[in-house]
Amino acid sequence: MADELLVVRCQLGEREALAELVRAWHAPLWTYVRRMLGAGAADDVTQEVWLAVLRGLPRLKEPGRFAPWLFTIARRTVMDRLRHEYGTAETELSADPVADDPAAALVDRAELVAGLAGLPVREREILVLFYLEDLSVEDCAQICAIPTGTVKSRLNRARRLLREHLTERGFQQ
Helix, strand or coil: CHHHHHHHHHHCCCHHHHHHHHHHHHHHHHHHHHHHHCHHHHHHHHHHHHHHHHHHHHHCCCHHHHHHHHHHHHHHHHHHHHHHHHCCCCCCCCCCCCCCCCCHHHHHHHHHHHHHHCCCHHHHHHHHHHHHCCCCHHHHHHHHCCCHHHHHHHHHHHHHHHHHHHHHCCCCC
């Protein structure tokens, strides 16, 4: 409800409402973009997404659906970047370098991030949206413009691939 109110206030021209909306959604948006493209491109692409949001916000007909709308814009921007850089959206990306830190928890997290980065783009995208951005299967389907059954099958495949990667590295379930 808070996002819906902020969106309506933005549509009415309140600058402070836009600042609040950006404060609330910048970190989840940046995290999604970083997981899809890596840290090097995250800032630029996130900025492109916010520009598209600013341009499209006056035309948003359902303010209560702001999050799926935002991530749909982010997904399109990410896919455009992937197509531009790699020629096709199916290319697998390498993992970001991980900072040296002796803490075992960070090592485990680094393995998880590396495993996530090693997934095909379609599966990685669904995992990021569903688990990291905490969106529903229906919202993921809307964002990716695919049926909910396809979201479920990609989630299943992504979990299996990630599990295989972590098992190869010696992590137990």
